Amino acid sequence: MTNEELLPATRRALTHRIATAQTEGRAPSLVAAVVRGGELVWTGSRTSVDGHGPDENVQYRIGSITKTFTAVLVMRLRDEGVLDLADPLEKHLPGTGVGEVTIAELLSHRGGLAAETPGQWWERSPASLRPELSDVLGEQPFKHPVGRRFHYSNPGYTLLGSLIEALRGAPWEDVLRREVLEPLGLNRTSGQPMAPSAGGWAVHPWADVLLPEPVEDLGLMAPAGQLWSTTADLARFAVFLMRGDDRVLCLDSVREMKAPAAVAELGDTEQTYGLGVSIVRFSGGALIGHTGSLPGFVASLWTCEEDDVAAVVLANCTSGLPVATVAAELVRIVAEAEPRIPEPWRPLPEVDPSVLELTGPWHWGTSTQVLRLAADGAVQLGPLAGGGRGSRFRPNGDGTWTGLDGYYAGELLRAVRRPDGSVSHLDLGSFVFTREPYDAKAPVPGGVDPEGWRGLA
Structure with missing residues (x-):
C-alpha cells in the first residue's frame, strides 16, 4: 500500500509539539522525524545550528542508541553460529575477570556489572585514561550477583564491543560500517562528527546562557555510546527495527531482540529491556527503541509496530528536554489523528x-x-x-x-x-x-474418572 502524506492538521500538531519541547526544554536546537508505513513522512526542527536551520541530515550525538547497533552485531554473530547467547564471555574473550557473565546477560544488562567506569566521568574525560578493559571494569566490577536483576551497565557494552572485535578481527566501528551501516544506507552515521553537525551545549539551570560541552572520543567505551547520526538515518534504522532486513538481520532475530529479557525498573512491570532495546508497554501495544545522552546531547528513537509508526527526536543540550516523552508523543499524535488502515483481508492461496x-x-x-x-x-x-x-x-x-x-x-x-x-x-x-474437556478417549495424565461428568447433590 502506498504511504499517504500526513494530513495538514497532523503535521501542525507535530510541529507544535516539538516547538513546545524546544522552548520549554531550552534546547539550542531540536530535530525530529516520523516514519509511517516504512517511509519518512515528516521532519521538523527548531532554531539553528551554525546559523542555519537544522534538517534531517544534520548530525547529533546519539549516545546509548549506539548500544542497539552493537547488539545487532552480536546477534549477527549468533545467527552465523560463531557464538551462542548462553555462552559465558570467557569462552570467546578470556582474561576479563568477569568471564562467567553470559552474552545474553550483557545484552540485557543482567550481568551485575557497575553502571559506570571507575575513576573520572568517562563521558567527559579522554579515552587515554582507559586504555585497557581492566581500566573500564576496575577492581570491583560487580555490583550485583550475576543474572539476579537488571542494572544498566555501560561497561557491559564495552565488553560486547571488545567481543565483536575479537571474533571479527577488526575494529568495532569498521565492523559496524561494513555489516550494518552500509547495507542499510546509513551514510550519515559515524563514530566521529561529519559536517554539518551540531555542537553540544550545557544550558545553565537558572539562566538562559550556554556552556560548550567537550567532545571526547570514547575509545573502548565507544560501543556503549560513541555514534553520531541524523534523523534521516535513524528513521531508516527504525524501519529495520520494525521489519528486519535479511542483509543485516532477519526479522525473527530482530523480534528476539525485542522480546522482554529483564524488568528495567523494580516495581514497574510496564518498562522492560530486551537484547539491546528498551520496551515500554501501554494499553494496546508497546514502544520499542532506545534513548541516549552524552554531555551536550539527548536522543530518543521509538517504534510502535501496532500503529506502524516510529519517531526520532535529537537535541543538543545536556539535560532539561525529555526526548523520550516527546518522541513517544509524536508517535501518539500520528496514531490517534490518523489511525492505521489495516491491509485488506484476503483468503489464503492454499492450505494444508x-x-x-x-x-x-x-x-x-x-x-x-x-x-x-x-x-x-x-x-x-x-x-x-x-x-x-x-x-x-x-x-x-x-x-x-x-x-x-x-x-x-x-x-x-x-x-x-x-x-x-x-x-x-x-x-x-x-x-x-483435547477436543472435549478431559476427553476419556485421549491419554490425559492422571486418567479420567470412568463415571464421567456429574452433578453434585
Whole structure:
C-alpha cells in the first residue's frame, strides 16, 4: 500500500509539539522525524545550528542508541553460529575477570556489572585514561550477583564491543560500517562528527546562557555510546527495527531482540529491556527503541509496530528536554489523528488440510483454547476469551511447530494421531489439549474418572 502524506492538521500538531519541547526544554536546537508505513513522512526542527536551520541530515550525538547497533552485531554473530547467547564471555574473550557473565546477560544488562567506569566521568574525560578493559571494569566490577536483576551497565557494552572485535578481527566501528551501516544506507552515521553537525551545549539551570560541552572520543567505551547520526538515518534504522532486513538481520532475530529479557525498573512491570532495546508497554501495544545522552546531547528513537509508526527526536543540550516523552508523543499524535488502515483481508492461496483440521477449539483441562492458522503458515494457540497463556508457533516442516513468543516460546507443539490417522490430541510441553474437556478417549495424565461428568447433590 502506498504511504499517504500526513494530513495538514497532523503535521501542525507535530510541529507544535516539538516547538513546545524546544522552548520549554531550552534546547539550542531540536530535530525530529516520523516514519509511517516504512517511509519518512515528516521532519521538523527548531532554531539553528551554525546559523542555519537544522534538517534531517544534520548530525547529533546519539549516545546509548549506539548500544542497539552493537547488539545487532552480536546477534549477527549468533545467527552465523560463531557464538551462542548462553555462552559465558570467557569462552570467546578470556582474561576479563568477569568471564562467567553470559552474552545474553550483557545484552540485557543482567550481568551485575557497575553502571559506570571507575575513576573520572568517562563521558567527559579522554579515552587515554582507559586504555585497557581492566581500566573500564576496575577492581570491583560487580555490583550485583550475576543474572539476579537488571542494572544498566555501560561497561557491559564495552565488553560486547571488545567481543565483536575479537571474533571479527577488526575494529568495532569498521565492523559496524561494513555489516550494518552500509547495507542499510546509513551514510550519515559515524563514530566521529561529519559536517554539518551540531555542537553540544550545557544550558545553565537558572539562566538562559550556554556552556560548550567537550567532545571526547570514547575509545573502548565507544560501543556503549560513541555514534553520531541524523534523523534521516535513524528513521531508516527504525524501519529495520520494525521489519528486519535479511542483509543485516532477519526479522525473527530482530523480534528476539525485542522480546522482554529483564524488568528495567523494580516495581514497574510496564518498562522492560530486551537484547539491546528498551520496551515500554501501554494499553494496546508497546514502544520499542532506545534513548541516549552524552554531555551536550539527548536522543530518543521509538517504534510502535501496532500503529506502524516510529519517531526520532535529537537535541543538543545536556539535560532539561525529555526526548523520550516527546518522541513517544509524536508517535501518539500520528496514531490517534490518523489511525492505521489495516491491509485488506484476503483468503489464503492454499492450505494444508492436515493443518486446517487442527484449527478451532481445544481444551487444556477445563480451559477452552483456540488454534488459528496464520497467513504465513504459522499457528496461534491461546485462550478463547480473556487473558492467559498463548503463543505463536512457526512450522518446522515435519508436522510440528516451535513456539515463538509468550509462555510457550521455544516449546514444541505436535498433533498426536491415532493409528487410523485421526487426531487424538495436541501435545505441548507435556500438556495434553483435547477436543472435549478431559476427553476419556485421549491419554490425559492422571486418567479420567470412568463415571464421567456429574452433578453434585
